[in-house]
Amino acid sequence: MTRSRNTGETAQPRRRGMALWGATAALAFAMLGPGAQAAAPKDAALSSEDKVCLDCHAKPGLAKTLGDGRKLSLVVQARAFAQSVHASSGCEGCHSDIDLKTHEKEPRSVASKRAFALEQMETCRDCHKKTVKQYDDSVHSALVRTGSDKAPLCSDCHDPHATRSAKEKAAGASEPVACQKCHEGIAIAYADSVHGRSGSEALACKDCHQTHSVKAAALGDFVKKECVSCHREVESTHATWLPNTARHLEAISCPACHTPGTTRRVNLRLYEGNTPHQAEKVGVPKFVKLVNWADGSASGLDARALWSLLQEFNSNGAEQKTVLRGRLEVQTGVQAHQLGERALALKDCDTCHRQGAASFQAVTVSMAGPDGRPLRHEASKGVLSSIESVGAVGGFYAIGSTRIKLLDQLLVLALAVGILIPTAHLTAKLLIRRRRAQQALAARATAPSQDGRAEGSGAGPDENRR
Numbered sequence: 525m526t527r528s529r530n531t532g533e534t535a536q537p538r539r540r541g542m543a544l545w546g547a548t549a550a551l552a553f554a555m556l557g558p559g560a561q562a563a564a565p566k567d568a569a570l571s572s573e574d575k576v577c578l579d580c581h582a583k584p585g586l587a588k589t590l591g592d593g594r595k596l597s598l599v600v601q602a603r604a605f606a607q608s609v610h611a612s613s614g615c616e617g618c619h620s621d622i623d624l625k626t627h628e629k630e631p632r633s634v635a636s637k638r639a640f641a642l643e644q645m646e647t648c649r650d651c652h653k654k655t656v657k658q659y660d661d662s663v664h665s666a667l668v669r670t671g672s673d674k675a676p677l678c679s680d681c682h683d684p685h686a687t688r689s690a691k692e693k694a695a696g697a698s699e700p701v702a703c704q705k706c707h708e709g710i711a712i713a714y715a716d717s718v719h720g721r722s723g724s725e726a727l728a729c730k731d732c733h734q735t736h737s738v739k740a741a742a743l744g745d746f747v748k749k750e751c752v753s754c755h756r757e758v759e760s761t762h763a764t765w766l767p768n769t770a771r772h773l774e775a776i777s778c779p780a781c782h783t784p785g786t787t788r789r790v791n792l793r794l795y796e797g798n799t800p801h802q803a804e805k806v807g808v809p810k811f812v813k814l815v816n817w818a819d820g821s822a823s824g825l826d827a828r829a830l831w832s833l834l835q836e837f838n839s840n841g842a843e844q845k846t847v848l849r850g851r852l853e854v855q856t857g858v859q860a861h862q863l864g865e866r867a868l869a870l871k872d873c874d875t876c877h878r879q880g881a882a883s884f885q886a887v888t889v890s891m892a893g894p895d896g897r898p899l900r901h902e903a904s905k906g907v908l909s910s911i912e913s914v915g916a917v918g919g920f921y922a923i924g925s926t927r928i929k930l931l932d933q934l935l936v937l938a939l940a941v942g943i944l945i946p947t948a949h950l951t952a953k954l955l956i957r958r959r960r961a962q963q964a965l966a967a968r969a970t971a972p973s974q975d976g977r978a979e980g981s982g983a984g985p986d987e988n989r990r
């Protein structure tokens with residue numbers, strides 16, 4: 525699992541991404557020698573106040589011992605700073621709390637590098653309100669708030685003392701590096717995907733995830749919206765061969781068909797009634813408690829346990845009825861980034877619509893956790909085929925893949941007649957229930973998107989968002 529790998533890697537000291545600028549500056553500085561910076565033409569940008577600070581802080585070797593026993597280098601590369609976008613703000617722009625009279629004599633205690641970075645990050649707010657706001661809404665920031673010491677702070681991606689304008693850097697070249705240092709497995713997989721390989725047109729992580737407002741990937745349909753914002757014709761091109769296109773694009777994540785040789789699972793996500801909002805946060809302790817209780821043997825929730833989980837969520841006069849909606853997705857984050865050419869995409873109906881299809885053998889139930897990332901719990905594959913659970917899972921049912929013979933026959937019949945929807949109304953009670961859920965979905969689609977993202981809302985297959 526990539527998660528554990530990430531966790532390991534992010535334990536590395538920060539600044540690897542800045543190494544390039546740092547190294548360049550260090551080299552230049554070393555060649556000029558400490559006393560020479562005043563002679564460099566660019567250094568005219570340094571104010572006399574900054575030079576006072578740099579008299580001490582440009583000296584090699586200046587360091588401070590932190591609360592955790594580690595050393596923090598206090599060296600600031602004068603030349604890199606003079607050439608940075610922040611030269612105009614001066615040291616004072618970010619370090620206004622420093623009083624030279626007491627500065628050196630009364631050293632303040634700093635617990636750790638991370639604690640210091642976290643504290644200093646507050647100054648960015650003064651001048652970059654919009655960006656900080658975006659960051660505050662991100663999964664990274666949520667992770668920081670919930671205590672992660674691995675999620676990136678501003679200074680993990682930007683060296684505050686050597687920040688260059690993004691326009692100056694080779695287009696797109698800086699960004700994958702920023703993400704790659706912590707998501708290496710994914711970055712490698714991505715580089716070899718249809719997008720990553722496509723040379724000058726290569727997308728960057730931000731094209732699907734955004735740079736500062738990165739959201740949990742499996743939360744709602746954020747990423748899918750990005751896909752559709754570039755591939756606008758998706759629904760119509762797929763409709764040429766895929767019946768019930770909207771239904772399929774709703775119930776199946778794009779990589780589940782576009783990653784060759786992938787393994788799949790069904791994830792049953794808890795939603796607040798007919799809204800596009802995944803049930804989250806307040807329900808988390810309840811979810812964790814209930815799934816653990818109902819799954820004492822750790823063999824996965826069975827249909828009955830799942831049913832009582834929902835009952836429990838919907839008791840105590842909850843405002844919104846909590847429902848489950850199924851989504852077929854790939855099993856790992858790496859697989860989600862191995863998209864292949866169209867010729868390699870899954871077209872074979874049989875792969876899914878067959879008794880015992882592999883795609884439906886792994887089932888999880890999930891709820892959005894405190895940072896937006898899903899908390900998953902295994903469910904037994906039986907939940908998909910048990911009549912009992914059909915009502916509970918709000919109509920996730922792929923013909924042929926499950927054991928409900930009656931429904932199979934009805935659907936096959938409907939397909940043969942070619943009028944699937946009208947016949948569904950007349951046949952079985954269960955199918956009617958299913959249909960209602962679909963209508964509710966369609967109704968919901970007419971309501972404006974409420975997740976704060978402008979792109980893609982209101983148009984295309986996303987209208988029937990899951």
Ligand code: HEC
Pocket residue numbers: 573576577578579580581587588589598615616619622624627628631632634
């Ligand atoms: C006379 C030398 C000197 C000057 C001038 C000086 N510093 Fe320092 N600075 C130090 C030393 C020594 C430390 C480490 C103190 C310690 O051991 O805690 C330090 C620590 C710091 C730290 C680390 C956090 C902290 O408070 O310990 C920052 C940030 C800093 N200085 C910024 C500045 C800025 C900005 C200026 C100019 C306004 C400046 N310094 C001027 C010597 C100096």
Ligand code: HEC
Pocket residue numbers: 574577578581596597598599600605610613614615616617618619637640641642644645647679680684685
């Ligand atoms: C754009 C805001 C900004 C400006 C301008 C700025 N700093 Fe900093 N400084 C920071 C931040 C943020 C940190 C904490 C970096 C970290 O470790 O995450 C920091 C850390 C430091 C440290 C501790 C060592 C380190 O690198 O972590 C020193 C010393 C320091 N700054 C000195 C200076 C001096 C001297 C100047 C002017 C030449 C200056 N700073 C200009 C934002 C700034």
Ligand code: HEC
Pocket residue numbers: 609610612613617618644645647648649650651652678679682684687688689690691
């Ligand atoms: C005193 C005001 C001020 C503070 C505080 C400040 N900045 Fe800036 N920052 C600027 C200015 C001015 C620019 C250059 C103009 C621009 O592009 O917006 C800039 C530019 C940038 C850029 C480059 C934008 C581009 O064009 O690509 C980055 C990245 C950046 N700042 C990061 C930070 C970070 C991180 C912090 C906190 C450690 C910070 N800034 C704190 C004033 C500030």
Ligand code: HEC
Pocket residue numbers: 648649652655656659676677678679680681682690698699702703730735736
């Ligand atoms: C995960 C890495 C990462 C983190 C964390 C990050 N940035 Fe950035 N930032 C970038 C990259 C890469 C760019 C270049 C433009 C782009 O690709 O969107 C950028 C661009 C910027 C810009 C230029 C204008 C813009 O919004 O595009 C500013 C200002 C900025 N960042 C400030 C910040 C501040 C302040 C923080 C902390 C709240 C921060 N960044 C956190 C990677 C990061």
Ligand code: HEC
Pocket residue numbers: 526527530531534663664667672674675676677680681702703704705706707729730733734735736738739740741742897898
């Ligand atoms: C300093 C390390 C660091 C950097 C840099 C970084 N991330 Fe993350 N990111 C994390 C950690 C830690 C997590 C939480 C663990 C995980 O999901 O891998 C995370 C989580 C995520 C998630 C949510 C994962 C999920 O389960 O839904 C996405 C999406 C993401 N990052 C994208 C990015 C993108 C895009 C960039 C570059 C702009 C980036 N990250 C840069 C450390 C980092």
Ligand code: HEC
Pocket residue numbers: 526527700703704707710711712714719727728729730731732733741742747748777779853856857858860861
């Ligand atoms: C073409 C669009 C696209 C690009 C480009 C892209 N991703 Fe993703 N990413 C996805 C999709 C799709 C998912 C899975 C979402 C889901 O579960 O529905 C995902 C999931 C993730 C996750 C969560 C993985 C997990 O364990 O659940 C992380 C972290 C992530 N991406 C990071 C990155 C990084 C880093 C890059 C750049 C190297 C990147 N992504 C580029 C589409 C993209």
Ligand code: HEC
Pocket residue numbers: 748751752755757758761762765766772773776777778779780781782866867869870871
């Ligand atoms: C049921 C499997 C399946 C799903 C789900 C699916 N695709 Fe496809 N897709 C295919 C197949 C098969 C092709 C190749 C069709 C052909 O060449 O005849 C294809 C073709 C494409 C193409 C190539 C050009 C075109 O428009 O036909 C793009 C782009 C594409 N899909 C994007 C997406 C996106 C974005 C999503 C998610 C919103 C998605 N696909 C969901 C199976 C799927």
Ligand code: HEC
Pocket residue numbers: 718719722725727731732747748750751752754755778779782863864865866867
């Ligand atoms: C920023 C725009 C953009 C986004 C976002 C985007 N794509 Fe693409 N995609 C492209 C471009 C451009 C190509 C053509 C690359 C090439 O073939 O050179 C492409 C190619 C493809 C292909 C191969 C088509 C073929 O003809 O072989 C598939 C499949 C595909 N994308 C699926 C997706 C999926 C799934 C997502 C979301 C997870 C996504 N794309 C997000 C721009 C985008």
Ligand code: HEC
Pocket residue numbers: 765766767768771772775776780781852870871872873874875876877883919920921922923939944
């Ligand atoms: C990647 C797996 C996958 C593939 C490939 C696939 N389907 Fe499906 N199909 C599903 C899922 C999942 C559903 C949704 C079931 C649900 O929500 O009850 C579905 C639903 C259906 C439905 C019922 C729609 C409805 O409204 O209930 C029909 C009919 C159907 N598929 C036919 C096909 C045909 C024909 C093909 C081949 C051209 C095909 N499917 C390919 C997974 C797949």
